[in-house]
Amino acid sequence: xxxxxxxxxxxxxxxxxxxxxxxxxxxxxxxxxxxxxxxxxxxxxxxxxxxxxxxxxxxxxxxxxxxxxxxxxxxxxxxxxxxxxxxxxxxxxxxxxxxxxxxxxxxxxxxxxxxxxxxxxxxxxxxxxxxxxxxxxxxxxxxxxxxxxxxxxxxxxxxxxxxxxxxxxxxxxxxxxxxxxxxxxxxxxxxxxxxxxxxxxxxxxxxxxxxxxxxxxxxxxxxxxxxxxxxxxxxxxxxxxxxxxxxxxxxxxxxxxxxxxxxxxxxxxxxxxxxxxxxxxxxxxxxxxxxxxxxxxxxxxxxxxxxxxxxxxxxxxxxxxxxxxxxxxxxxxxxxxxxxxxxxxxxxxxxxxxxxxxxxxxxxxxxxxxxxxxxxxxxxxxxxxxxxxxxxxxxxxxxxxxxxxxxxxxxxxxxxxxxxxxxxxxxxxxxxxxxxxxxxxxxxxxxxxxxxxxxxxxxxxxxxxxxxxxxxxxxxxxxxxxxxxxxx
RNA sequence: GGCGCUGUAGCCAAGCGGUAAGGCAGAGGUCUGCAAAACCUCCACCACCGGUUCAAAUCCGGUCAGCGCCUCCA
Numbered sequence: 001x002x003x004x005x006x007x008x009x010x011x012x013x014x015x016x017x018x019x020x021x022x023x024x025x026x027x028x029x030x031x032x033x034x035x036x037x038x039x040x041x042x043x044x045x046x047x048x049x050x051x052x053x054x055x056x057x058x059x060x061x062x063x064x065x066x067x068x069x070x071x072x073x074x075x076x077x078x079x080x081x082x083x084x085x086x087x088x089x090x091x092x093x094x095x096x097x098x099x100x101x102x103x104x105x106x107x108x109x110x111x112x113x114x115x116x117x118x119x120x121x122x123x124x125x126x127x128x129x130x131x132x133x134x135x136x137x138x139x140x141x142x143x144x145x146x147x148x149x150x151x152x153x154x155x156x157x158x159x160x161x162x163x164x165x166x167x168x169x170x171x172x173x174x175x176x177x178x179x180x181x182x183x184x185x186x187x188x189x190x191x192x193x194x195x196x197x198x199x200x201x202x203x204x205x206x207x208x209x210x211x212x213x214x215x216x217x218x219x220x221x222x223x224x225x226x227x228x229x230x231x232x233x234x235x236x237x238x239x240x241x242x243x244x245x246x247x248x249x250x251x252x253x254x255x256x257x258x259x260x261x262x263x264x265x266x267x268x269x270x271x272x273x274x275x276x277x278x279x280x281x282x283x284x285x286x287x288x289x290x291x292x293x294x295x296x297x298x299x300x301x302x303x304x305x306x307x308x309x310x311x312x313x314x315x316x317x318x319x320x321x322x323x324x325x326x327x328x329x330x331x332x333x334x335x336x337x338x339x340x341x342x343x344x345x346x347x348x349x350x351x352x353x354x355x356x357x358x359x360x361x362x363x364x365x366x367x368x369x370x371x372x373x374x375x376x377x378x379x380x381x382x383x384x385x386x387x388x389x390x391x392x393x394x395x396x397x398x399x400x401x402x403x404x405x406x407x408x409x410x411x412x413x414x415x416x417x418x419x420x421x422x423x424x425x426x427x428x429x430x431x432x433x434x435x436x437x438x439x440x441x442x443x444x445x446x447x448x449x450x451x452x453x454x455x456x457x458x459x460x461x462x463x464x465x466x467x468x469x470x471x472x473x474x475x476x477x478x479x480x481x482x483x484x485x486x487x488x
Numbered sequence: 489g490g491c492g493c494u495g496u497a498g499c500c501a502a503g504c505g506g507u508a509a510g511g512c513a514g515a516g517g518u519c520u521g522c523a524a525a526a527c528c529u530c531c532a533c534c535a536c537c538g539g540u541u542c543a544a545a546u547c548c549g550g551u552c553a554g555c556g557c558c559u560c561c562a
Contacts, residue, residue, distance in 0.1 A: 037562095038562075039562095040562080041560085046562090047562090049561090049562055052562070175491075175492085175557080175558085176491060176492075177557095177558075247561080247562030248557080248562080249556075249557065249561055249562065250562070251492095251557070252491090253559095254561095275562095277493085278556070278562075279562085280555080283554065287560095289559095289561060311500085314500070314501065314502095314510090314511075315501060315502090316501085319501080320493085320494075320555080320556090322499095322500070324499080324500085326498090326499045326500070326512085327500050327501095327512090329499090329512075330499065330500055330511065331500080333512055334500090334510090334511045334512060337511080337512095340525080344525095344526095380502075382501060382502050382509085382511095383509070385502095385510070386510035387509095388510095389509095389511065393526095397527060397528095400526060400527065458521075460522070463522095464522075467523080471524095477524080478523090478524050478526095479521095480526090487525095
């Protein structure tokens with residue numbers, strides 16, 4: 001469906017981290033949504049936890065599109081390393097990886113940028129409208145830092161620039177922290193060139209030997225950890241843009257710092273903040289530092305990426321998702337149930353007749369409404385998925401008898417629009433080569449005919465042997481009232 | 489220590505004042521040469537203890553258990 005500016009959109013309620021409650025979404029500009037999502041630091045392979053975040057916000061974006069909004073979706077690529085810790089002797093992650101792999105830092109960035117894109121592409125995550133790179137926006141970052149200095153919210157010290165946390169009382173509003181409650185100086189010595197241990201770096205002076213370095217008013221250096229997101233989101237989405245998203249673990253300090261940097265410089269920032277919860281394995285957060293992660297490229301060797309996506313949308317984005325062998329076996333079977341119902345609808349549509357399908361069409365509409373209602377309530381994908389299973393139950397029941405073209409088409413469009421376009425669960429083009437699949441069709445038709453002859457002659461040993469042999473290579477034969485059929 | 493979250497059937501997971509969605513697994517049945525698929529039926533005293541209420545998984549207080557952030561992390 002498509003809306004023009006004069007059309008109305010259904011109310012959407014989203015949980016706003018700033019207000020700590022569900023609020024009605026109001027677009028800044030009618031019919032348009034601007035979203036910013038904190039993207040990856042491209043220094044190693046993406047794991048399932050990254051997939052949870054990417055899929056969560058991809059679904060949100062897709063739902064806005066489904067309602068007819070024009071969405072500008074900006075997600076950055078961090079290709080300059082943040083430091084590993086807040087002391088000056090910490091090593092840059094990009095540089096550490098570069099040394100390990102004996103590559104230039106930019107080679108590391110390129111390598112992992114493309115593997116990230118590939119991993120997400122297979123998960124059917126749409127490409128961002130704009131995917132700005134931190135190293136391509138050093139100028140914007142420097143300009144923002146200069147504004148902060150001019151307004152008295154940042155200061156230079158020994159070639160580095162720090163944000164003066166004490167000058168900005170709102171610091172802590174997002175994460176609900178009071179400055180004085182924070183542990184001070186326990187994990188690090190208060191550095192000599194900082195006024196307060198909690199001040200964070202906007203610009204860092206480059207030590208000799210630091211490869212990634214740029215000229216700045218404060219000498220050669222590199223940007224701090226948080227400034228790129230403030231600078232790039234404002235550049236591409238403008239002041240007071242709609243939605244800023246990211247992982248819950250980024251809420252503090254990263255997002256807190258982003259807000260401070262933008263608003264202290266006089267630029268109203270994001271109006272809604274959305275955070276996805278973490279993915280756990282054995283009850284513990286999957287993370288690189290814990291080492292308990294499964295990379296997507298490894299996972300894809302044993303699991304269809306669509307099943308991974310299904311597993312992720314089966315839990316709410318604000319809930320913790322437990323990732324275990326049991327969970328994905330369950331996801332595998334559940335996904336199969338949905339996708340095979342869809343396949344059967346398509347198959348039956350090829351030679352469908354007209355008929356009275358009003359009963360089925362009414363049921364499809366009921367499930368469609370349930371799906372929409374769930375999505376409009378803070379993108380409740382588990383309930384939306386439940387609606388898809390409800391649809392599947394009714395469709396399968398109808399499929400057991402006579403269904404006309406209109407009924408099949410109603411079911412098909414529900415699967416395509418809700419399961420496909422919104423949840424992204426039915427990626428196109430998964431079958432290889434048209435030619436091969438044509439040949440396979442013909443070949444199996446012959447096999448099925450031969451087997452049918454055995455069955456007619458009650459030579460069940462022979463017919464069962466054929467079925468077993470095909471099963472061994474992953475082809476399933478099912479006998480139905482209308483004859484045998486096969487599926488992968 | 490500060491801030492915050494979670495505990496729902498064997499597993500995954502919604503619901504967040506009106507008497508427990510959905511999926512996987514399991515049991516029985518229909519169909520079938522058998523099987524598979526599909527359909528029908530069954531399968532939860534919502535961690536524990538108090539309190540508020542006509543009514544609580546849902547609100548309040550406490551207890552226990554687990555987790556996250558406060559350091560790079562999606």
